[in-house]
C-alpha cells in the first residue's frame with residue numbers, strides 16, 4: 001500500500017477528471033486547519049424545520065381512545081447555520097429529536113409525519129426530494145460484509161457509485177486516497193471481521209463506513225456529511241480519535257454534522273458549533289466558548305436542558321427550566337447573529353450549487369454484476385457457509401438413498417407405502433434446509449441493501465437477485481430437489497416483507513407443512529381434493545411408480561389383497577390422470593421457481609416502502 005501515501009483525495013479528484021473545486025488543498029492527506037473561513041465555499045442553513053406526527057391517543061385494545069388522534073410535535077422550529085470547514089455536534093438527551101433532525105436533513109424521514117421548514121445550500125432552497133442526493137449520511141451501525149478486506153469493501157462501493165465511464169485505475173486511486181484520508185492504509189488488506197471471527201477494530205470499522213460515504217460522490221467530495229452517533233459503542237480513546245478525524249474532514253472544506261449522546265468534556269473544544277436539543281427544540285446553538293458564557297449568564301447548568309420525566313413535579317420544574325433557557329437563547333445575540341447569517345447566505349446565492357450525487361452511475365446490469373461479484377467473493381471465503389451448502393444436500397441425499405436401496409417390491413411388505421413415504425420425506429423436509437440457508441446467510445446482506453439502497457447505490461431487489469444468482473451453482477447440485485430451492489426462495493420472499501427472521505422461520509415451516517398436507521396428495525386422495533389443488537398434483541408419483549412390477553403373496557383370509565401388482569395400476573387407481581399430465585405437472589412444479597423470483601422482486605420493492613426512509 002505504499003502508493004497510498006502519494007495521493008490526497010483532492011489531488012485525485014482534480015487529476016482524474018472527476019474534478020471539483022477546492023479551496024483548501026492539503027498535501028498527502030494531512031489536514032490543514034482553516035480557522036479564518038471568511039467566505040466558505042459551502043454553507044448550509046436550516047430554517048424553521050418542524051416535524052409533526054399524528055398518533056392514536058390510546059392503544060388499539062382501548063377502542064374509544066384508539067379512535068382519537070392527537071398531533072405530536074417531534075421537531076419545533078429548528079434553525080441553524082453552518083459553513084464549510086466547520087463541524088457541528090448535536091447534543092441532547094434520549095428522545096430529544098436528534099435522530100429525527102438528522103433524518104429530516106438527510107431526506108430519510110419517511111412519510112408518516114408532516115415535515116415543514118426550509119433547507120438552503122449555498123443560499124439555494126432545496127426541494128425535500130433533493131436532500132438525499134445532496135448529503136452523505138453515515139448511520140450508527142456499520143453494515144459491512146465480514147469476509148471482504150477494507151480495500152475490497154471500498155473498491156466495490158466505488159464501483160457501484162462512480163460514473164459508468166470511470167476507469168478501474170481512477171477507482172483504485174480514489175479508494176487509495178480515501179484510505180489515506182481516513183488513515184486506513186495499514187488495514188487495507190485486513191478483513192472486516194464479524195461476531196465469530198476477529199477483524200479490524202470498532203473504530204476502524206467506523207472509518208470504513210465513513211470512507212464508503214466519501215466515495216459515493218463521484219463528481220466532487222461530499223460537501224455535507226451527516227453522522228448519526230459515530231462514537232456509540234467505542235471506547236473513549238477511539239471515540240475521541242473519531243471526532244478528531246471528523247473535525248479534520250470538516251477542515252478540508254466540508255460541513256460535518258454529528259449527533260452525539262454524551263461527549264467527554266475535551267471533545268467540546270473540537271466542535272466549531274454545539275447545538276443542544278431538548279423536546280424537539282434547539283435550546284442553544286453556538287460556539288463551545290459561547291455555551292459556557294450563555295449558560296452561566298442565564299443561571300442554569302448545561303445539564304438542566306433535559307426534561308426529567310420521572311414524576312410530574314420534576315417534569316413541570318425541568319420543563320420550565322428548559323423553557324426559560326430556550327427563551328433566553330432566542331433573545332440572545334448568538335441566536336440573532338445566527339439568523340443574520342442565514343439571511344445573508346440566502347441573499348447571496350451566487351455560489352455554485354453543490355452537485356447532486358451522479359445520476360450517471362453504472363446501469364442496472366453492471367450494478368447486478370458488481371453485487372454478484374461482491375456476494376460471491378464474500379461467500380467463497382465463508383468456509384462454514386460453503387460447507388453448509390455443499391454438505392446438507394449431500395447428506396440428505398445419502399440419507400434418502402439409504403432408504404431407497406432398501407425398498408422392497410413385495411406389496412405385502414409395504415412396497416407402495418414405503419415409496420410414498422420416501423417421496424413425502426423428500427418433499428416435506430428438504431425445503432427446511434433451503435430455509436435454514438436463507439435465514440442464516442441473507443439477513444446480513446439485507447441490512448447492507450437497506451442502507452446502500454437509501455444511499456442510492458442500487459435498489460434492494462438487485463441485492464435479492466444477486467443472492468439468488470450466487471446460489472445457482474449450489475442449486476444445480478440439488479436440481480432434483482426442487483423443494484429445497486423452493487424453500488430457500490420462499491424464505492427470501494418473506495424476508496423482504498417481514499423483518500424478524502424467526503417469524504419467517506415459523507411462517508415457511510407452516511406454509512410447507514400446510515402445503516404438503518393439503519395440496520400434495522400424499523396424505524389425501526386426489527379425488528377428494530378441491531379442484532384448485534388437483535392441478536397441483538405432480539410427477540413424483542409417476543416417476544417413482546411408472547413401469548414398476550410388484551410381487552405379492554396373497555394374505556390368508558384377505559381376498560383381494562393382491563389386486564394391484566404394477567406401478568401403473570397404482571397411478572391409475574390412486575392418482576387418476578397423473579400419467580397424462582406428467583410433463584404438465586413437472587412444468588408446473590418448476591414454474592414455482594420463476595414465480596417465486598418475481599414474487600421476491602415485488603416483495604423487495606414493497607420493502608422500499610416498509611423500511612423507514
Ligand SMILES: Nc1ncnc2c1ncn2[C@@H]1O[C@H](COP(=O)(O)OP(=O)(O)OP(=O)(O)O)[C@@H](O)[C@H]1O
Pocket residue numbers: 053055074092093094095096097098099100101112113261
Ligand atoms: N415517526 C414517528 N412517530 C411517532 N413518534 C416519533 C416518530 N419519530 C420520532 N418519534 C418520537 O420523537 C421523539 C424523538 O425521537 P428521536 O429518535 O429523534 O430522539 P433522539 O434524540 O435521537 O433519541 P436517542 O438519543 O435515544 O436516539 C421520540 O420520543 C420518538 O419516539
